[in-house]
Amino acid sequence: MGSRTPAHPEWGHTPGVETTTGPLGQGIATAVGMAMGARRERGLLDPDAPAGASPFDHRIFVLCSDGDIQEGVSAEAGSFAGHQRLGNLVVVHDDNRISIEGSTALATSEDVAARYAAYGWHVQHVGLSPSGDIDIPALSRALEEATVETARPSIILMRSIISWPVPGAQNTPKSHGAEAVRAGKAVLGVDPDATFEVSAEAYGRATAAAREAGSSAHRAWTTAFRTWESAHPDGRELLRRLKDRRVPSGFDSARPTFDADAGVPMATRKAFGAALKAAAKELPELWGGSADLGDSNNTTVDATSSFLPASSAQPGADPAGRTVHRGIREHFMAAAMNGIALSGLSRPYGGTFLVFSDYMRPAVRLAALMKLPTLYVWTHDSIGLGEDGPTHQPVEHLASLRAIPGLDVVRPADANETAVTLWKVLREPGRPTGFSLSRQDLTVFPDSTDGHGSAADAVYGGYVRYEAPAQDSSTGPADPDVVIIATGSEVQIAVAAARDLADDGIRARVVSMPCREWFDAQDAAYRDRIIPPTVRRRISVEAGISQSWHDLIGLDGRSIGVQDFGASASAAELYDHFGITPDAVASTARELVGVRPGRRPVSP
Incomplete structure (x- = not known):
């Protein structure tokens, strides 16, 4: 427990682990993703410098195993890197x-070199030395050649004996x-x-060599960086803000x-797209795209600037472009976002349908483990997407x-909640956030x-979105x-159910809970003010399984949700079929309160 050398390296735990x-x-x-981030950051801070002449030019080195190469996400990543001609990326494959x-x-017979050549990579081989050890001089030569190659990513297939x-x-x-290990x-x-x-001899020799080479390189870099600072005062201020x-x-x-x-309903995915564009005008560090769903996810903030190599013939191609076209590679998208976030100077986002977050999950989990400020845009978030059916309806x-x-x-519940919560996330980049957004249009609620x-209270994770006034207000505020x-x-x-219940004299409080995690982080006094402990008649309403809500509704509460897969039908038909309607919510509330329609509630 607490070792600096855990079985698998952890960023933020051990110095030097990236x-x-x-x-x-x-x-x-x-x-x-790190290589992508390096190219984007250079474009933000020093776009006019000749290739290789900017203090922001740097290279990403990777040591990977046979197992890494076999994982599907490496295929997604390799294909994308080759297409992007990421010449600042060098991979050494430990081919044991x-x-x-x-x-x-036992499991594979593919030609890895041919595969990466087909991706558009620069490929080299390093064989074994006569003794059976790694051929160090040959590896050194291959690394030198890989660093000279700047038009393509490089992979060195280094033969070794485990x-x-x-x-x-x-x-x-x-x-x-x-x-x-003991035998070794x-x-x-x-x-x-x-x-x-x-x-002591080995340690001294290694550190002396590293200090000599490192000191010389650092002095040269510092000189170049100070020259850049003097020539780019606006860039210097931007860099300080990004680092902070x-x-x-x-x-x-x-x-x-x-x-x-205005009476114009709006899907929260569209509201998010509008808010994202507004934020992007203020935050040049905010960039990203979708897994081939930009128009559906509303994640394209600049259609004239695409992250593509200078050699691309596509419209708007820019090596430091703002819109990333990732293709249908959700797992890679999430993992690359981690790399961009780890680069430290820009803020990545990526979108797809909520149901396909399953493809992203391993990398999302690592983002949470590392507390990275990645932003996931998951749209089409319920049975409300309609006719696409159960394969696409997240439950x-x-x-x-x-x-x-x-x-x-x-x-978020409506357009204003969407903008408010996005602004909170962009102001507080402490951990990953996923937005779950509707395909269907939703009412824009009045404010206060x-x-x-007020939608401004959405930053607390849960707040009173609507409450009908008490029938007798002479005694002051009362619990619902x-x-x-x-x-x-x-x-x-x-809200529609609460208005219906008011006609029966039942005072219903509607709590919009856009984020359980934010609400749970509030102090007990706030949480109890929003959901009074004395009110045990509680109902949760969400078009998904109800697992998230049992602790809040308690033993006396009820959950209205979707406990099975969806179906191919219109959104209206599906909500009616699964009993997620104002009538169903109102009926459940009446059962809890103990009245029939048109009758007054009994005392608790």
């Missing part, structure tokens, strides 16, 4: 041909274990029982508002995503009038008869 890469394939895909079950020939030169372990799966120490003349033992992760002054005033009086996804520690899941709360907790597109259903 990403958390336990699951195979994540490292190479994240590295592609052994996995835990034995020879890799656990060389340990007898009984080399070239076998037995190399994966403590006994092989013995062969090398090191005490097998000593841990982390490095001789601050938004510019006046950012809050740029947030769009949507007029309820279990909200609960599943909320189960990831450190991930904020935001499902006629029983409605029933609390209806809803999210996203179901908030308008809850």
